[in-house]
Structure formats: C-alpha cells, structure tokens
Amino acid sequence: MKILTASQIREADAYTIANEPIPGIDLMERASRACANWIQTHYPPGQPVIVFAGKGNNGGDGLAIARILLEAGYRVHVAIIQHMEHASEDHIMNLTRLKALVNSPVQVVHAVNEMPAIPAGAIIIDAILGTGTNRPVSGWLTNVFHYINNKAKNSTIVSIDMPSGLMADRSTKNAPSVHADFTLSFECYKLAFMLPENADRVGTPVILPIGLHKDYMQHVSTNFHFVDRSIIDTLYLPRSPFSHKGTYGHACIIAGSYGKMGAAVLATRSCLRSGAGLVSAYVPTCGYTILQESIPEAMCITDPAGEFSGSIHDLDQLGITFKAIGIGPGIGMHPSTVKSFERWITLQRQPVVIDADALNIIAGNPSLVQFIPAHSILTPHPKEFERLFGKTTDEFERLGLLSAKAVAWNIYILLKGRFSAIACPDGSIFFNSTGNPGMATGGSGDVLTGILTGLLSQGYQPKAAVLLGAYVHGAAGDAASAHYSQEAMSAGDIIGHLGDVFLSIRESASTNKL
Ligand SMILES: NC(=O)C1=CN([C@@H]2O[C@H](COP(=O)(O)OP(=O)(O)OC[C@H]3O[C@@H](n4cnc5c(N)ncnc54)[C@H](OP(=O)(O)O)[C@@H]3O)[C@@H](O)[C@H]2O)[C@H](O)CC1
Numbered sequence: 001m002k003i004l005t006a007s008q009i010r011e012a013d014a015y016t017i018a019n020e021p022i023p024g025i026d027l028m029e030r031a032s033r034a035c036a037n038w039i040q041t042h043y044p045p046g047q048p049v050i051v052f053a054g055k056g057n058n059g060g061d062g063l064a065i066a067r068i069l070l071e072a073g074y075r076v077h078v079a080i081i082q083h084m085e086h087a088s089e090d091h092i093m094n095l096t097r098l099k100a101l102v103n104s105p106v107q108v109v110h111a112v113n114e115m116p117a118i119p120a121g122a123i124i125i126d127a128i129l130g131t132g133t134n135r136p137v138s139g140w141l142t143n144v145f146h147y148i149n150n151k152a153k154n155s156t157i158v159s160i161d162m163p164s165g166l167m168a169d170r171s172t173k174n175a176p177s178v179h180a181d182f183t184l185s186f187e188c189y190k191l192a193f194m195l196p197e198n199a200d201r202v203g204t205p206v207i208l209p210i211g212l213h214k215d216y217m218q219h220v221s222t223n224f225h226f227v228d229r230s231i232i233d234t235l236y237l238p239r240s241p242f243s244h245k246g247t248y249g250h251a252c253i254i255a256g257s258y259g260k261m262g263a264a265v266l267a268t269r270s271c272l273r274s275g276a277g278l279v280s281a282y283v284p285t286c287g288y289t290i291l292q293e294s295i296p297e298a299m300c301i302t303d304p305a306g307e308f309s310g311s312i313h314d315l316d317q318l319g320i321t322f323k324a325i326g327i328g329p330g331i332g333m334h335p336s337t338v339k340s341f342e343r344w345i346t347l348q349r350q351p352v353v354i355d356a357d358a359l360n361i362i363a364g365n366p367s368l369v370q371f372i373p374a375h376s377i378l379t380p381h382p383k384e385f386e387r388l389f390g391k392t393t394d395e396f397e398r399l400g401l402l403s404a405k406a407v408a409w410n411i412y413i414l415l416k417g418r419f420s421a422i423a424c425p426d427g428s429i430f431f432n433s434t435g436n437p438g439m440a441t442g443g444s445g446d447v448l449t450g451i452l453t454g455l456l457s458q459g460y461q462p463k464a465a466v467l468l469g470a471y472v473h474g475a476a477g478d479a480a481s482a483h484y485s486q487e488a489m490s491a492g493d494i495i496g497h498l499g500d501v502f503l504s505i506r507e508s509a510s511t512n513k514l
C-alpha cells in the first residue's frame with residue numbers, strides 16, 4: 001500500500017472529484033459513513049457521543065458523522081472549535097444538514113472554559129484538524145487538546161483521519177496534539193503513523209477505504225510504502241518439485257561467543273527454518289557441542305580462538321561456496337574478532353547480512369563502509385543505527401538519514417521498530433506491517449538474521465529477501481504471541497511459528513495466481 005504526503009492526498013481527493021466524477025460533499029459523505037459504520041459496529045447507541053469539529057473539511061466530516069449517528073439513535077453533542085473565522089464550503093453544507101435535524105445540539109467553542117463536560121463512557125470524536133494541518137498547534141487550541149486528553153473515565157477518543165495537531169508528513173514531536181485511542185484514517189496510512197514518536201498519539205490506526213480514484217492511486221509516485229499481504233504474495237517463490245538441497249544454496253551463519261552461543265543457535269535454526277538447502281554455523285570452538293547437540297541438521301565450522309572468533313577471514317580458504325552469509329549475532333567485540341571481521345569484510349563480493357556486533361564494529365571503523373558489498377542487508381536497532389549514522393533531532397529527520405545512507409552505500413538498511421523501516425538503494429522506504437511488543441525480547445534480532453540469510457540462500461534477491469523476511473519474522477512473532485502471550489513468548493517461539501506463516505503465504509500466493 002502506498003503512503004502519500006498531505007499534498008498527494010489533496011491531489012487524490014481532487015482527482016477523484018473530477019474524474020469519478022463525484023461532488024466533494026458526496027465524497028465527504030462516503031468518508032463520514034465509513035467512520036460512522038465503524039463506530040456503530042464497535043459501540044452501542046447507549047453510549048454518549050461528543051463530536052469536536054474544526055472549521056475545515058475534517059470538521060465537515062465530524063458534522064456529517066454526528067448527523068449519521070443522531071439518525072441512528074445515538075445521543076450526540078456537537079462542539080465546533082472556532083480555531084479560525086471562515087469555514088470550508090463542505091463544513092457549512094454539513095452544518096446546515098445537521099441543524100435541519102430536530103434536537104441536534106450544536107455549540108460553538110471560542111475558549112477552553114466553554115468546552116462541554118465529557119460524561120464517563122463517552123465516545124469522543126476528534127474532528128478538529130486533519131491533513132490540512134500545516135503548522136504546529138499553539139495558543140488556546142493547546143488547552144482544548146489538553147482538556148480532551150484528560151477525558152472523563154472510560155471514554156474513548158476516536159480521531160478522524162489524523163489525531164488533531166499531527167502533521168501527516170512532518171514532525172510535530174514537541175507540539176500538542178490529541179492522543180487518540182483509535183485513528184480512523186482514509187484510504188492509506190500516513191507517514192506520521194509509522195514513527196515511534198507518534199505511537200501514543202495515533203493509538204490503533206484503522207484504515208477505511210473511501211474509493212479514491214484507482215488511476216491516481218496506481219500512478220502516483222511515492223518513496224513510502226506499507227508492506228501488506230498483497231505485496232508479500234507477489235514476492236513469494238514456490239519451490240520447484242524437481243528441486244534438491246543444492247537448489248537452495250549453502251548458507252553460513254557467523255555468530256556466537258562464550259556466553260552468547262544462544263544467538264548462534266537461534267540464527268542458525270531460523271536460517272534452516274527459512275528454506276536454505278544447507279546451513280553451516282561458524283562458531284568459536286567453545287560452541288561446538290552446544291551447536292551440534294541443539295541443531296543436528298546444521299554443520300558446524302569452528303574458529304580455533306576458543307571463546308570468540310578470531311579467524312573469520314580464513315573462512316574463504318575452506319573451499320566452500322556459500323550462497324549467503326549472515327554475520328554478527330553474539331560475536332562480541334574482542335579485539336581479535338574486530339580485526340578478523342575487518343579483514344573478512346574486505347574479501348566479500350556478494351550481498352551479506354550484517355547484524356549486531358558486526359554493525360558496532362563498522363560503527364567503530366567507518367572506513368569499512370567501502371567494503372560492504374552492494375545490496376547487502378544491514379539490520380540495526382535504533383541504538384545501533386545511531387552509532388552507525390549519528391543522532392537526529394526527530395524521527396522524520398532519521399528517516400531522511402536512513403534513506404540517504406541506503407542510497408549512498410548502495411545497500412538495504414532495516415531499521416527495527418514497531419513498523420520496521422526498510423530503506424532501499426533507490427531511496428524508497430518500506431514499512432513492515434507485522435510484529436508486536438512481545439518480540440522486544442533477547443534473540444528476536446538473531447532470528448531475523450537467520451531468516452534473511454536463509455531467504456538469500458535459496459535465491460531471493462536482496463530486496464525480496466528483506467521485505468519478505470521482515471514480514472515473515474513479524475507474522476511468526478504475532479502467531480507466537482497469540483499462542484503464548486506477548487509476555488511469555490520467547491525468540492525461539494518465533495522460529496516455532498515460521499512454518500505456519502510460510503504455509504499461509506504459500507496458500508494465498510497460489511490462490512491469487514489461479
Ligand atoms: N482528502 C481526502 O481524501 C478527503 C478528505 N476529507 C477530510 O478533509 C480533511 C482535510 O481538510 P482540510 O479542510 O484540507 O484541512 P483541515 O480540516 O485539516 O484543516 C482546516 C484548516 O485549519 C487550518 N490550520 C492548519 N493548521 C492549523 C493549526 N496548527 N492551528 C489552527 N488551524 C490550523 C488551515 O487553514 P489556514 O487558513 O489557517 O491555513 C486548514 O486549512 C481530511 O483530513 C479529511 O478529514 C474528506 O472529507 C474526504 C476526502
């Protein structure tokens with residue numbers, strides 16, 4: 001799914017009005033009905049509803065929603081927030097339609113002391129500002145937001161299109177905004193929803209299709225995408241009935257050190273569970289028994305240094321052709337490991353997966369960047385990202401830096417988070433849609449490294465491997481949390497659910513081809 005900027009959304013709106021064609025007021029009605037339907041499905045008419053409407057089209061939506069809910073038997077109070085003098089045409093039209101209903105209380109609020117009381121259990125509809133927000137909110141609107149956020153007990157805030165105060169494609173990190181429980185947003189995710197700095201403002205985003213024109217949506221060019229199942233199904237490569245283990249490559253996981261052999265076990269096991277034909281683990285000698293006993297399907301190559309690896313650079317001399325290599329989980333930062341990694345990276349010619357301490361080694365010696373093979377995949381978490389690329393003032397700026405580095409280094413960078421951001425060498429960014437807070441647990445990243453290496457090994461191109469790998473990792477985490485709970489699930493449980501996820505993707509990909 002494409003993620004559009006505020007101005008592209010305005011264009012989509014205008015294109016739909018001109019080419020469907022449909023009058024703007026009817027498009028607003030369609031959007032408002034989609035919201036009202038959602039509210040009616042989730043809350044019974046007994047609950048009081050308070051609509052806070054601004055003076056633009058977001059407010060127009062609010063007034064239409066109020067009318068539809070009143071007609072459906074809800075008790076609705078409407079407060080128009082006078083944040084500007086003039087009102088949009090469709091706001092005025094919907095106000096007229098609302099006032100035509102008997103018993104429709106409409107109040108105009110000019111100052112925070114005029115705000116209506118919010119009864120316990122109310123559904124608060126926030127339709128003050130939407131995608132037309134073009135500057136951080138200040139002045140008395142700040143107090144209005146504060147009043148709404150300190151809502152009465154058991155009430156729920158449902159924001160329409162955007163939590164008021166947020167800008168769709170710029171940072172409002174320190175600006176006031178409504179903190180929604182749910183955001184019912186039209187047609188596509190907004191960039192602001194993808195960033196952790198807005199997590200407690202957006203609440204749960206719900207995307208409601210409102211039939212914006214297909215031609216516009218198909219042809220509009222954007223650098224931002226949301227990876228949903230429709231993208232994943234096109235990436236999946238079914239295995240050939242005539243294949244053998246050689247078809248799917250020999251993968252190598254370079255991982256582990258004394259006390260961190262779990263990282264090697266998790267990455268190796270997830271690599272095996274992601275379809276590699278053969279998997280070898282390269283580990284320090286101290287990990288030999290652990291690895292062979294816990295994963296008999298994998299081969300084991302030991303580094304002579306003992307408790308850490310110091311001869312990684314000699315791997316190429318073994319005469320084994322690895323189709324893909326993943327390096328980093330648990331390798332530590334012993335000076336010999338650092339030296340050995342530095343030599344090893346200069347010898348690489350095909351894309352590799354680089355994670356954890358291998359990233360920290362690069363951060364400590366930025367001259368290594370020139371040796372990272374084109375189209376390699378780096379998987380930093382935010383702290384590792386900062387060590388590699390430096391600090392930014394907000395997360396929009398961080399996205400810009402992420403994209404610039406992926407282009408400059410000609411690599412894929414997967415920045416881990418609720419919606420992991422995958423930056424590609426062409427400047428585009430894909431946000432992964434799967435995963436949950438239960439995955440914020442030790443070993444989860446090691447599992448991802450194994451999955452990505454396994455997918456590369458069996459012939460996925462790096463872009464397909466990183467998009468599919470991130471999705472599968474998150475979806476297996478979702479299945480694990482459904483089974484064990486977010487609290488009790490562990491990284492190993494993610495691996496345990498990879499099979500269910502591959503089965504389901506295989507099924508939907510083949511159904512779509514019929
Ligand atoms: N595009 C669609 O698909 C559809 C959108 N709908 C709804 O329309 C809104 C967008 O409506 P718009 O009228 O463009 O903008 P807003 O309602 O968000 O804002 C109205 C005006 O508010 C002023 N403004 C901007 N920032 C601030 C601020 N920080 N403080 C106070 N006031 C602010 C600004 O006017 P200025 O003259 O002051 O610049 C805005 O123009 C969209 O979100 C949907 O809810 C449709 O109904 C359906 C299709």
Ligand SMILES: [K+]
Pocket residue numbers: 058126127128129130159160161162163164
């Ligand atoms: K809003």
